[in-house]
Amino acid sequence: MTPKPPEAPVATDLPPAVCVCLQTLRRRADFLACARARKAATPGFILQGRDRGDGEAIVRVGFTASKKVGNAVARNRAKRRLRALAREILPGKGRPGWDYVLVARRDETARRPFAEMQRDLAKALEKVHRAADT
């Protein structure tokens, strides 16, 4: 057990004023469009992202956990961790007008320490954004 300073809980360094206007992707076409765009792989998950270019400022996010991840329990748990991750990071680090998709990996998505997954997502976002800028 790593003793953590109690005055530094994880969620308090969120930007307080950001409107949490995340929406979830609902259409297969949106998922496919993201899959064809920018990608960044991390040990716990794969990030896909693209600029919709429709002028809307909202950030949208989708989650994918295929049968390769495991049975229904494993898939649900993976998606829940990814959802929790997206809620904490994307309102601060995501770009307005973009869609993101987080793809779960077998075992690692459920097992990797959450703090590392948070760092992974921040780095992956930078990578995807940088690739889009050049």
Add this chain to the structure above:
RNA sequence: GCGGAUGGCCGGAUGGCCGCGGGCGGCAACGCUCGAGGAAAGUCCGGACUCCACAAGGCAACGGUGCCGGGUAACGCCCGGCCGGGGCAACCCGAGGGAAAGCGCCACAGAGAACAGACCGCUCCGCAUGCCGGAGCAAGGGUGAAACGGUGGGGCAAGGGCCCACCGCGGAGCUGGCAACAGUUCCGGCACGGCAAGCCCCACCGGGAGCAAUGCCAAAUAGGGACCUCACAUGGGCGGCCUUGGCCCGAGGUCCGGGUCGGCAGCACGAGCGCGCGGGCAACCGUGCGCCCAGAGGCAUGGCCAUCGAAGGGGGCGACCCCGGAACAGAAUCCGGCUUACAGGCCAUCCGCGCGC
């Protein structure tokens, strides 16, 4: 105490911070409240509910069920009983109607496997006394999953239901039981092998598709119909051709019907759950009181932390200490079952053995 049988239950706990889905209140900020399972699983049976078809019923085909009685909305489920088999016992297992309607099959071995048959044999007779011929027999040996009744006695040349007793089998009666069936008496004569999970026969049951069912509301765009107004001017088309006349092809408006995206309903108050009482051996039924118990549509029930923590490891003579951290698994129209998966634990009843009193 040890070993076993059956039935049932639980299957991580508490708290903090940040979140998610539904409901309620509020203009809002926000607050309150509820939020996975015994299997939510497999989708194997039975229903509810919808739409389609047919509506009385009968026959045929196909599929299913199959000891008896009860329970239930219903079932292939459950309860109680019967029969057969296993176990010292508690108890467990069994698709358990019909093979004296018919067809088919019964490998290998064996003489012979279904309206019997004679390999080794047994007995008698004959003589040419032999590895002979004739006649009788099916008890004994051997094969097999199964051998055309079994055991004992009489009888016989040797044998054989040939005769007798008992058992088995079949028929009739009586007694008990709602029944399956059991017990018993008399009679018969040995006539009747197994498989129905091969076909079949008999009895009973069964329309089809499914919540992405189905119903309602209904935008833009394109298109359909009715009416009104304008244009009815050029042009085109139609009635064989020409003239006159008519209709259609145009624009605008109103209305109607179908209908995609989308929205709403179905969609969670029910064959509901808990406790008590009554009936019943039980499954279950009746009744009183109390309760409201997930409801999404990219699919909520999560992330992090703290305290505690079963199994399992390791150390110690020991109290105890250290490591370790929870099985199978995640609702999608809803119920009743079945089946399958499941770390570990708890409770109740019963049986056998041992010890003590």
